[in-house]
Amino acid sequence: xxxxxxxxxxxxxxxxxDVALRCDPISGHVSLFWYxxxxxxxxxxxxxxxxxxxxxxxxxxxxxxxxxxxxxxxSTLKIQRTQQEDSAVYxxxxxxxxxxxTQYFGPGTRLTVL
Amino acid sequence: KQExxxxxxxxxxPEGENLVLNCSFTDSAxxxxxxxxxxxxxxxxxxxxxxxxxxxxxxxxxxxSLDKSSGRSTLYIAASQPGDSATYLCAVSNQAGTALIFGKxxxxxxxx
Numbered sequence: 552x553x554x555x556x557x558x559x560x561x562x563x564x565x566x567x568x569d570v571a572l573r574c575d576p577i578s579g580h581v582s583l584f585w586y587x588x589x590x591x592x593x594x595x596x597x598x599x600x601x602x603x604x605x606x607x608x609x610x611x612x613x614x615x616x617x618x619x620x621x622x623x624x625x626s627t628l629k630i631q632r633t634q635q636e637d638s639a640v641y642x643x644x645x646x647x648x649x650x651x652x653t654q655y656f657g658p659g660t661r662l663t664v665l
Numbered sequence: 666k667q668e669x670x671x672x673x674x675x676x677x678x679p680e681g682e683n684l685v686l687n688c689s690f691t692d693s694a695x696x697x698x699x700x701x702x703x704x705x706x707x708x709x710x711x712x713x714x715x716x717x718x719x720x721x722x723x724x725x726x727x728x729x730s731l732d733k734s735s736g737r738s739t740l741y742i743a744a745s746q747p748g749d750s751a752t753y754l755c756a757v758s759n760q761a762g763t764a765l766i767f768g769k770x771x772x773x774x775x776x777x
Contacts, residue, residue: 555708586767591769593669593767593769593770594709594765596766599764607764651696651716651758652714654711656708659707
């Protein structure tokens with residue numbers, strides 16, 4: 552079946568612009584995660600949804616970052632007033648249950664802020 | 666705060682060699698540990714998941730072990746092949762079970 556998909560794959564933004572990154576999880580997966588991966592580093596957790604409920608947003612670096620999953624399927628990560636330090640690959644993952652189950656990752660969105 | 670460390674950061678081996686990648690974590694209160702593979706410019710592929718009650722898991726040429734009390738895991742790759750070249754990431758679940766905490770990875774290069 553189809554895996555996790557993300558769009559766009561690449562995004563270039565000027566500093567101060569707002570961006571929206573989309574994630575389509577595997578159909579039927581209850582849990583959805585967002586991670587941020589800087590160059591040469593491992594992914595860092597941003598936020599977790601169980602269905603439409605955002606149960607953990609402890610990893611969001613500032614209030615410029617906002618995520619939603621209104622119908623418990625597709626999720627959007629929004630970054631307002633982008634800054635250069637936001638440049639990274641943003642990875643989305645889904646699983647049947649929580650992080651106690653295998654997470655399936657999408658290809659990521661590479662965000663470059665100029 | 667949970668911290669995950671992977672050693673070595675990079676490893677180069679000739680084809681056919683057996684090798685071990687190491688992962689350590691500071692807090693033994695984990696739900697599970699997972700090993701992932703990441704190819705350049707791509708997302709992560711799950712290789713093995715070890716529940717906290719298990720000691721090891723095997724898949725093909727891969728074997729992962731877990732010693733929760735000492736905060737260590739190893740990924741053993743038998744008879745390495747050039748196609749195994751990638752970055753290998755270790756991750757443990759947080760105490761709430763809502764997220765994975767990753768190490769920085771070990772970049773493996775297998776030469777033919």
